[in-house]
Each structure stands twice: as C-alpha cells, then as structure tokens.
Amino acid sequence: xxxxxxxxxxxxxxxxxxxxxxxxxxxxxxxxxxxxxxxxxxxxxxxxxxxxxxxxxxxxxxxxxxxxxxxxxxxxxxxxxxxxxxxxxxxxxxx
Numbered sequence: 199x200x201x202x203x204x205x206x207x208x209x210x211x212x213x214x215x216x217x218x219x220x221x222x223x224x225x226x227x228x229x230x231x232x233x234x235x236x237x238x239x240x241x242x243x244x245x246x247x248x249x250x251x252x253x254x255x256x257x258x259x260x261x262x263x264x265x266x267x268x269x270x271x272x273x274x275x276x277x278x279x280x281x282x283x284x285x286x287x288x289x290x291x292x293x
Contacts, residue, residue, distance in 0.1 A: 212272065216257060217253070243272075
C-alpha cells in the first residue's frame with residue numbers, strides 16, 4: 199500500500215522471469231525448479247514465467263495476462279539453464 203495525496207493506493211508487485219526456451223528436458227527441469235524456488239523466495243510478489251521461444255507461455259501471452267494499472271512489474275531475463283546451446287555450442291568452446 200502506498201499513500202499519494204491522501205489516497206491509499208494499492209500497488210501490486212509482479213516479477214516476470216523470462217527464459218530463452220528449449221526442447222531439452224534438463225532445461226525444463228532446471229527452470230521449473232528455479233521458478234518454484236523464486237516464487238517461494240519472493241512471496242510478496244506475483245510471479246510469472248515466460249519464454250522467448252519453444253516453451254509456453256510466450257512473452258506476448260504472459261504480458262497480455264498482466265494488468266498494468268497500479269502495478270510494479272519487474273522483468274528478469276533468466277538465461278542460465280542447461281539447454282541445447284549450452285550442451286553443444288558453449289560446451290564445445292570450453293572443452
């Protein structure tokens with residue numbers, strides 16, 4: 199709750215965690231685990247997830263569900279999980 203000009207304004211806090219997306223089961227398991235932990239950690243926030251490609255919901259689908267009036271929306275890119283780029287492209291560079 200925030201008070202502006204004598205009026206109490208209800209502000210909803212939201213976090214959107216956006217990942218690249220992947221067909222990899224390791225990615226899906228990892229991201230689901232991360233999202234569950236993040237949701238538990240950010241209990242004062244409404245947490246959402248979306249993907250750039252391959253998985254659902256897409257960024258557009260996720261953002262269309264959000265009501266922006268009186269909201270603070272934090273958009274967090276999450277690009278750290280084991281997916282095909284990691285397993286093939288990056289791994290080749292590191293070996």
